Amino acid sequence: MASVRRDFGSGLLNIVLCGKIQKMFDRFALTALIAADKFADEAGLSRADLDKALRANRIFAIELSGKSYVPAFFLDTRYERRHLHSICRVLGNLTGGSKLQFFTTPKGSLSGRTPLDALADRSVAAVRCTAHGFVER
Numbered sequence: 001m002a003s004v005r006r007d008f009g010s011g012l013l014n015i016v017l018c019g020k021i022q023k024m025f026d027r028f029a030l031t032a033l034i035a036a037d038k039f040a041d042e043a044g045l046s047r048a049d050l051d052k053a054l055r056a057n058r059i060f061a062i063e064l065s066g067k068s069y070v071p072a073f074f075l076d077t078r079y080e081r082r083h084l085h086s087i088c089r090v091l092g093n094l095t096g097g098s099k100l101q102f103f104t105t106p107k108g109s110l111s112g113r114t115p116l117d118a119l120a121d122r123s124v125a126a127v128r129c130t131a132h133g134f135v136e137r
Contacts, residue, residue: 033069036061042075058085062096071100078120086124087115090131102134109133 034042040050053059061068074084091099103115107130110118115127 032072033062033064034072034075036068036070039070039074053085057089057092060088060091060096060099062100071103073103073116079116080119080122083119083122083124083127087119087127087131090128091135094135102131 036050037047039045040047043050045053050059054061059070059074061070063069073079074081087103088099091102094102106112106114109130110123110126113121115130118127118130
């Protein structure tokens with residue numbers, strides 16, 4: 001079991017990672033966010049191309065403190081961009097936070113894997129079906 005220590009003086013919650021918490025932390029590492037401008041540079045996109053991809057729901061961004069951030073997994077070579085884009089289109093106009101939750105949360109319909117894990121295994125049809133179910137809820 002993970003041990004948790006609360007430091008009430010500073011308002012911080014310190015977590016000592018072990019077991020299941022470590023696995024959750026590893027999944028969280030996949031959700032690293034990159035500032036939209038930096039993402040565009042690393043992806044080889046102009047800002048106009050990035051805006052077009054966002055409007056077309058091929059990718060998504062998270063708004064934090066008035067700035068846009070794109071999940072780093074869009075740059076990860078384990079995933080084919082076209083597969084990520086097709087799943088994002090299925091997720092449509094859901095919020096960026098909901099889309100991030102979809103991609104990083106294990107799903108029973110994917111045998112307990114996250115959609116990202118399933119996409120790395122090229123299980124695109126299964127992820128697409130799961131995405132349709134997620135949108136309908």
